[in-house]
Amino acid sequence: MTTFVDRVELHVAAGNGGHGCASVHREKFKPLGGPDGGNGGRGGDVTLVVDQDITTLLDYHHSPHRKATNGQPGAGDHRTGKEGQDLVLPVPDGTVVLDKNGNVLADLVGQGTTFVAGQGGRGGLGNAALASARRKAPGFALLGEPGEARDIVLELKTVADVALVGYPSAGKSSLISVLSAAKPKIADYPFTTLVPNLGVVTAGSTVYTIADVPGLIPGASQGRGLGLEFLRHVERCSVLVHVLDTATLESDRDPVSDLDMIEEELKQYGGLDDRPRIVVLNKIDIPDGQDLADLIRPELEERGYRVFEVSAVARTGLKELSYALAGVIAEARAAKPVEEATRIVIRPKAVDDVGFTVTLEEDGIYRVRGEKPERWVRQTDFNNDEAVGYLADRLNRLGVEDELMKAGARAGDGVAIGAEDNAVVFDWEPTVAAGAEMLGRRGEDHRLEAPRPAAQRRRDRESERDEASKEYQEFDPFA
Incomplete structure (x- = not known):
């Protein structure tokens, strides 16, 4: 049964925003109390948080679909809907977040580091928030915005100071078991180690972590064996330690050629040329192993x-190795910040970006794409003429109509706002007022204009109240 997973595809969906409310205040003797619809609640975010107690992505391998809760709709009397609950997903230290195209979104390092993988949808504005000096009695509210849904890839890159690399059965697991308290599986056959093992080593005042990476073979950087799966775990290490088997039973191998092969695979993988190298000649407790070590040591030292x-079995040479690694690690830590900064990739918009584009497609449709136009469309209730008119006003103020004219659009041409699979398509009629004609200009109500002279109010107060109440109920869609 799988117990270690270092790469998963995760499907995250943030919560949808709640719809705004279109409501009119009702109170005895106040038939025109004004709009009092509350805003919808924000949808919950999906957030990744680094937790050092988590060492694998196994939970997301079994349950790859995660969704936050939705916001609640607003209500009358200026009541705002409840916000959706954020979904917090713990991930191991050193998790890299990528999109489905392989672009890095974030590199999470350090306890408590967070990244919002899915942004919750905004709650729709109620008609009370939409009221203004010109639009005193909006008869509509905005819909809640859908939460962000996307597929991301999580890759775990082990955060360790030292990486042990070498052929299968070179003794890497035995070495980490005697240098630290780690208890990896040890056996006398290749590929005993199937997942990286981590151990903590204390040498004087220096404490560092050491990682045992599954054995590499020729072609590992192209996917042979287990190398490609786990070479990513050496990327964060400050020191690479070549563990060479001086007592190999294979006649076509020797420690120097093993070293050259591993170096070639690391070169093909890339990005590791600047890491200091240390060579460990293991299994010198065997007579032939000691003889071979004495023979090749001068050649390796000539290479720098x-x-x-060392001997992991006899536990010889371990103290010298441990303190030497501590010295190299101390130098590496002094040359960079104490804690590696989390890297979150931000791709800002161009300074001349107007926020949308207009393109003419082969079928003669003018397609409008942009964050604001598409969001406004999602928030519009197309069953309400006044809401549609409000959308037309917003698009006009943004400059969409001007850009359509520049692109050659004429009255009656088809215009689509949004992606092909989820677009709103309509026939364009430039400079034509839309909305509820009974209100004059969009959202304006002639019943809420400046009061009449005092003498007229005294003469008609009772009759006007009854008439106004009846008229408002005919206009109010919720009456």
Whole structure:
């Protein structure tokens, strides 16, 4: 049964915003109390949070679909809908977040680091929030915006100071088991290690982590064996330690050629040329192993490597190796900030970006794409003429109508706002007022204009109240 997963595809969906409310205040002797519809609640976000107690992505392998809760709709008497609850997903330290095209969205390092993977939808405005000096009695409200839904890929890159690399059965698991308290599986056959193992080592005042990466073979950088799956786990390490088997039983191998092969695979993988290398000649407790170590050590030192002869079984040479690694790690830590900063990729818009584009497609449709136009369309109740008129006003103020004219659009041409699979299509009629004609200009109500002279109010007060109340109920769609 799988217990370690370091790459998953996650489907996240934030909560939808609640719809705004179109309501009119009702009170005895106040038939025209004005709009009092509350706003809808915000939908919940989906947030990734680094938790150092989490070491695998196994939970998301079994349950890849995660959704936050929706916001509640607004209500009358200026009552705002309840916000949706955020969904917090714990991830291991060192998790990289990518989109479905492989672009890096965030590189999460450090306890408590967060990244919003799905933004909750905005709640729709109620008619009370839409009221203004010119639009005193809106008969509509905005719909809640759908929450962000997307597919992301989570990749775990182990956060360790030292990475042990080498051929299968070179003794990497045995070495980490005697240097630290880690208890990896150890056996005398290749590919015993199927997942990275982490151990904590204390050398004097320096405490560092060491990772045992599954064995590499020729072609690992192209996917042979287990190498490609786990080479990513050495990317964050400050030091690479080549563990060479000086007592191999394979006649076509020797420690120097093993080293050259591993270096070639690391070169093909890329991005590791600047890491310091240390060579460990393992299994010198075997007579032939000690003889071979004595033979090749001068050649390795001529290449510039620091070489240590150790035996994980006899526990010889371990103290020297541990303190040497501590020294290299201390130098690496001093050369960079104490804690590696989290990297969140931000792609700002161009300074001359007007917020939307207008393109003429082959079928003669003018397609409008942009964050604001598409969001406004999603928030519009197309069963309400006044809401449609309000949308037309917003698009006109944004400059959509001017851009359509520049693109060559004429009255009666088809215009689509949004993507092909979810667009609103209509026949364009430029500069034509839309909305509820009974109200004059959109959202204006002649019954709420400046009061009549005092003498006239005294003469007609009773009859006007009854007439106004009856008229308002005919206009109010919720009456």
